[in-house]
Amino acid sequence: MDTAIRDIRKDYKLASFDEKDAAKNPIEQFTKWWNEAVNSDINEVNAMTLGTVTKDGLPSARIVLLKGYDENGFVFFTNYLSDKGKELAHNPNAALVFFWKELERQVRIEGTVEKVSAEESDAYFNSRPAGSRIGAWASHQSAVIEYRQVIEQNVKKYTEIFGDHIPRPDNWGGYRVKPNLMEFWQGRSSRLHDRLQYRMEDGVWKMERLAP
Secondary structure, eight states: OOHHHHTOOOOOOSOOOOGGGSOSSHHHHHHHHHHHHHTTTOTTTTEEEEEEEOTTSOEEEEEEEOOEEETTEEEEEEETTSHHHHHHHHOOEEEEEEEEGGGTEEEEEEEEEEEOOHHHHHHHHHHSOHHHHHHHHHOOTTOOOSOTHHHHHHHHHHHHHHTTOOOOOTTEEEEEEEEEEEEEEEOOGGGOOEEEEEEEETTEEEEEEEOO
């Protein structure tokens, strides 16, 4: 084992997280931590790991960006024909992880996934910069391509086709992760972290503490 890697460690001392300080509802608790994260000047505070399952039952993960959330779930947008889109079509269960190292916090979410409405996808798509909208047409996400110029040629092609009026591709839109489990992790000294988990049980959120 590389000793330089082995000796990398950080002792977490910024805060604690006790049941008396936790909201009864995990979405309310997420909002509290989200607002603190936003106000902490974290770079790309909305970056989250999305975990899915392949058709062969293997784990698959990547970073995506949160674009909205409410009591119904957490929303992100992508190409429906990408690897993650195909995986979600096969198995509509997913996990999300936020890691805000500046606050020594992690939020873990598990739940079922559904597509958002076409109207919601249209509204977000039309709010994007023109380059990003063209990019949704130019990139057949996750497909193998021969070279970078394929993308550049597609950008030129679709820019000429659409001009300033760029519609949303049918294969591009949003997903909503509807949580049935949310865990809030606050780093503590000597790896004795605080972990409070909310689990949906018969339509009611049950909070419980997990060993670190």
